[in-house]
Amino acid sequence: MKSRSIFILLLLFLAVMVPLSILIQDHRLLARIETQQQHVRANQERIAELQGTMERLRLTLDNRGPEYRRHVAEIMTRAHLEIHGLNETNEKLCASMRELANTLFLLRTPDPNPCRP
Structure with a gap:
């Protein structure tokens, strides 16, 4: 009788903890996606x-004279490089967000065959 009660309590504990852990993981993934979206914006x-x-x-x-034009060319070169770097960063952030979204989708989608290894 006592072992049966312990077993039932263990099942209840797992019944609460598994969905709770999925919910926590879900929240963390959403927070990471939101943070990355803010960085992209x-x-x-x-x-x-x-x-x-x-x-x-x-x-x-x-x-304008040649000195001014050289100065502007330097500024524009730095701006082009910064824009290029920001675009590359955004591409990486978007790829990461896609991976997180896929993970989130898999986390939320029940396995049609939970018995398979």
């Missing part, structure tokens, strides 16, 4: 800012 804002700055600089090149 911030990078996109920075890219737009850099592109705006580059366009304004292009408009000032008329009637």
Whole structure:
């Protein structure tokens, strides 16, 4: 009788803990996806800012001397490199978010054959 009670308590414990652990993991994955989305948005804002700055600089090149043009060319080169780096970072973040979303989908999808190894 006592061992049966312990067994029932163990089953109840597992019945509560397994869904709770899945819920916690689900929440963590969602939080990571949201954080990465915020980073992508911030990078996109920075890219737009850099592109705006580059366009304004292009408009000032008329009637300017060679020293100014060299200075603007250096700024634009750095801006292009930064934009390239931000785009690469965004690609990596998006790939990571896809993996997290797939994991989340698998976590939420019940296994049709839970008995298979």
